[in-house]
Amino acid sequence: MNKRKFLKNTVMATTGMTVVPSLVLSSCKTEPKKEETVEPEAAAATATSFVLPPLPYGYDAFPDTIDAMTMEIHHSKHHQGYTNKLNAALKEANISGKTIEEILTMDELPTAIRNNGGGFYNHSLYWDILTPGNEGMSETLATKITEDFGSEEAFKNELATAGAKRFGSGWAWVCQDGDKKLHICSTPNQDNPLMKVAEQMGTPILGIDVWEHAYYLKYQNKRGDYLQNIIKIINWDKVGSRMS
Numbered sequence: 001m002n003k004r005k006f007l008k009n010t011v012m013a014t015t016g017m018t019v020v021p022s023l024v025l026s027s028c029k030t031e032p033k034k035e036e037t038v039e040p041e042a043a044a045a046t047a048t049s050f051v052l053p054p055l056p057y058g059y060d061a062f063p064d065t066i067d068a069m070t071m072e073i074h075h076s077k078h079h080q081g082y083t084n085k086l087n088a089a090l091k092e093a094n095i096s097g098k099t100i101e102e103i104l105t106m107d108e109l110p111t112a113i114r115n116n117g118g119g120f121y122n123h124s125l126y127w128d129i130l131t132p133g134n135e136g137m138s139e140t141l142a143t144k145i146t147e148d149f150g151s152e153e154a155f156k157n158e159l160a161t162a163g164a165k166r167f168g169s170g171w172a173w174v175c176q177d178g179d180k181k182l183h184i185c186s187t188p189n190q191d192n193p194l195m196k197v198a199e200q201m202g203t204p205i206l207g208i209d210v211w212e213h214a215y216y217l218k219y220q221n222k223r224g225d226y227l228q229n230i231i232k233i234i235n236w237d238k239v240g241s242r243m244s
């Protein structure tokens, strides 16, 4: 899916309409049990909310890279938590009818929307660009990476270094600039390069979570090992499809 389609399909907070991210679609909908009554207030809240994208693979998809318990907690607790808190913050700020990208590129982001909107967007991208069936880069992407970074090896080393050097919690990114050039950067906490507070802005095409909750059960303090391994399960087709 290309970037245009991703943006078109991505989540919106719209009164009376539920639009689910491109990564999600129908399988993420939670159908109420037949005997369950949905109160009008709850139904209205759901219709104006962002929805947690389901994973495109199982929690046990990466036994050699990320353990199933980490995957489950990360997705069902952390990502769900960001989603819930984003919805609450948007309601508090009376913001609706915007895509997550439109929200994150606003001039002034309330702290709760910055943190939880970032958490929602960042994790949605993170899950989407992983795969248990990695088949390597397309020739087009490999050529672009060689042009911008010198070699595929240099690119991967720079990406791993960006994640390793991030002090505390944050993310390592591959982004595309307005002039189509790719660059690697890092952001703290749940910030991302879409935000105007970012040191280096750009359109993210790949994001790696370096919060301890992403790797600590399996890797403890060895963030570098996590980075080396997660780069091996990147879905390069998805990454390439995000380039404009």
Ligand SMILES: [Fe+2]
Pocket (backbone or CB within 6 Å): 074, 078, 123, 209, 211, 213, 214
């Ligand atoms: Fe995370």
